[in-house]
Amino acid sequence: xxxxxxSFRLSLQGLLLSSLAAGALAGSAQAQGxxxxxxxxxxxxxxxxxxxxxxxxxxxxxxxxxxxxxxxxLQSVLDATGWFADPHVRVEEGVVFLNGQTQSDELKKWxxxxxxxxxxxxxxxxxxxxxxxxxxxxxxTLTGLSGLWRDFLRILPFLIxxxxxxxLSAVAxxxxxxxxxxxxxxxxxxxxxxxxxxxxxxxxxxxxGIYIILRVSGLTQLAxxxxxxxxxxxxxxxxxxxxxxxxxxxxxxxxxxxxxGTGDLxxxxxxxxxxxxxxxxxxxxxxxxxxxxxxxxxxxxxSTLRNFTANPNRRESFTVGIGYDDxxxxxxxxxxRVLADHPAVLNDPEPWVLADSLGAxxxxxxxxxxxxxxxxxxxxxxSSVIRLVKRAFQEHGISMPxxxxxxxxxxxxxxxxxxxxxxxxxxxxxxSLPRPNPLPPGRDTVSTKAEAGxxxxxxxxxDQARQAKPLxxxxxxxxxxxxxxxxx
Numbered sequence: 001x002x003x004x005x006x007s008f009r010l011s012l013q014g015l016l017l018s019s020l021a022a023g024a025l026a027g028s029a030q031a032q033g034x035x036x037x038x039x040x041x042x043x044x045x046x047x048x049x050x051x052x053x054x055x056x057x058x059x060x061x062x063x064x065x066x067x068x069x070x071x072x073x074l075q076s077v078l079d080a081t082g083w084f085a086d087p088h089v090r091v092e093e094g095v096v097f098l099n100g101q102t103q104s105d106e107l108k109k110w111x112x113x114x115x116x117x118x119x120x121x122x123x124x125x126x127x128x129x130x131x132x133x134x135x136x137x138x139x140x141t142l143t144g145l146s147g148l149w150r151d152f153l154r155i156l157p158f159l160i161x162x163x164x165x166x167x168l169s170a171v172a173x174x175x176x177x178x179x180x181x182x183x184x185x186x187x188x189x190x191x192x193x194x195x196x197x198x199x200x201x202x203x204x205x206x207x208x209g210i211y212i213i214l215r216v217s218g219l220t221q222l223a224x225x226x227x228x229x230x231x232x233x234x235x236x237x238x239x240x241x242x243x244x245x246x247x248x249x250x251x252x253x254x255x256x257x258x259x260x261g262t263g264d265l266x267x268x269x270x271x272x273x274x275x276x277x278x279x280x281x282x283x284x285x286x287x288x289x290x291x292x293x294x295x296x297x298x299x300x301x302x303s304t305l306r307n308f309t310a311n312p313n314r315r316e317s318f319t320v321g322i323g324y325d326d327x328x329x330x331x332x333x334x335x336x337r338v339l340a341d342h343p344a345v346l347n348d349p350e351p352w353v354l355a356d357s358l359g360a361x362x363x364x365x366x367x368x369x370x371x372x373x374x375x376x377x378x379x380x381x382x383s384s385v386i387r388l389v390k391r392a393f394q395e396h397g398i399s400m401p402x403x404x405x406x407x408x409x410x411x412x413x414x415x416x417x418x419x420x421x422x423x424x425x426x427x428x429x430x431x432s433l434p435r436p437n438p439l440p441p442g443r444d445t446v447s448t449k450a451e452a453g454x455x456x457x458x459x460x461x462x463d464q465a466r467q468a469k470p471l472x473x474x475x476x477x478x479x480x481x482x483x484x485x486x487x488x
Contacts, residue, residue, distance in 0.1 A: 067091040074098075074115055083107050084128065089115075094122035101129050162213040169209020177202030188256070196252065243298070244281075250297035251280045255477040262478045263458065264309035265373065269299050274458050278477045288379075288457075313346065314373040316382050320389060321362030323399035328355055328363060331398050338388045339369050343446060344381045344454045346370040361401050376454045383451055 071091040078087040078100070084107070087100035096115040102108055108128045115124040180198035188194045255278065260266050264275045266285070271293050273285035282294040308314055322331045332353040339351040349370050356366035367389065371381045393400055447454050 067094065070094075070096065070118055070121060074118060077114065078111065084111070085131075087128075091121075094120055096121050096124045098124070098126045098128050101131050103131060105130055158216065161216060165209055165213050165216070169206050169212070172209065173202040173206035176205045243296075246298040247281050247296050250301040251278065251477060254278060254283070254297060254301055258478065259305055260307050260310070260478070264307055265458070266308065267306040269295050269303045271295065275478070280477070308373050312372050312374040313349075313370050314378055315349075315368060315370050316378055316385075317366060317368045318382065318386055319356060319364050319366050320386075320393075321359055321364045321400060322393070323401050324361070324363060326363075326398045328365070330396070331365060331393065334392045334396050334398065335365065335367055335389050338392050339367070339385065342369075342381075342385060342388065344371050344376045345385065346372065373456070375456060377456050380447070380451050380454045384447055384454060387448070388446070 068091070071089045074091075074096065075087065075089040078084050078089065078098075083102060085101040087098070090097040090099075096118070098111055098115060102111075108126060108130055111128055112124050112126045115121055115126070177198045180201045181194065184194045184197055188197070260275050262275055262277070266273070266275060268283075268285075271285055271287060273287040273293060275283070276286055276292070277284040278297070280297075282296055283300045285293045285295065287293050320335075322328070332355075335353045336351065339345050339353075340347065345351060346369075351367070351369040354366045354368070356364045358364070367385070369385060371378060390400070
């Protein structure tokens, strides 16, 4: 019973395999068509590596396969694939001989593996020839283009999504910049600082959009590199352009603190002049000589700065020497009256006339007085006060000896008179008293024509600056002097 059942099972398996082989042969014959004698068989297109399936690990025919059955099975498989031109299989004593043509070494190796893994095959002799492709064969090119098209279609959704996010991030960055400008307009008066903050916020919003695009595309590492590289690039640029960066940062701090305004008279880095402009690189002054001077902002920020316009009141002083025989208190009172009557000298704070030092032949008085530096020129007022004090001293008989040319003998000078007949006794001449010098009338005016008035020369210097070199008002980071002082 067991033996009859086994024989029936083997007969049934043989019948199924025969029917499958016949169907495969029929399909292969219909696909290839008849081959005329003397005509080279047409080699079918080779599949790509992705389309090439792995060879079966084991092909079973029957438990004890005959050579004819092995040949039929392998022939049907090679014909069914369509990868080989005129394939022919011959089997002798378990040795498989393969003939035909194919287009790649991979297919030839695949046929060898197929035959070797077939049941009861002892050896494989693969004589399949690999044909050289025609130079006009664009199969591989078309295959590559087809692969690129498939890749493009595969990433097309990511491209559309990334483009949408890019547009949205650009719009969001622009909106953030406009909103930051409006937000900081009343909080930050410096235009440069306001612009830096606004554009910085917009840039970071746009950078966040780029980061999202890279993350959506699966380029997480590249996204982190872009974010980290932004800081590294900024550091490298700062080191390479250290002086430019230093001046730029100094302009930010100066525009934010505003220690001076446009039109203020300042002294910085040994230069005294009226401020014309503060840009992102330099501070431009017009000196008292009418020259435009550009000072780097870093030097302005680090140097000692004197702003004479921040407080309109300015104190000036000069020294005058009187003789030892003149009363000091009388000279002080004469000078004080001159200062009190001068229209450009302020009474509050009140002027001082102080005994400063004792010289070789003079008692030196130091005269201090205050003036409004915004309305008057300190050079002209100082000249006027010196001239009027000298005239007042001359009118009141107060001497002003010169230490270099005049020698004073407090006890007089002994004089000896010689006569032809007799020698007189020496006598002492009395000291000569200083006499007031006669002064021409009409010279006690506050300002002479040579002093050209006492008003400030700021307006005249600004006119000279406009004629010398026009400045771009859009680059100025400062307001007017009054506005700058109101912010302080």
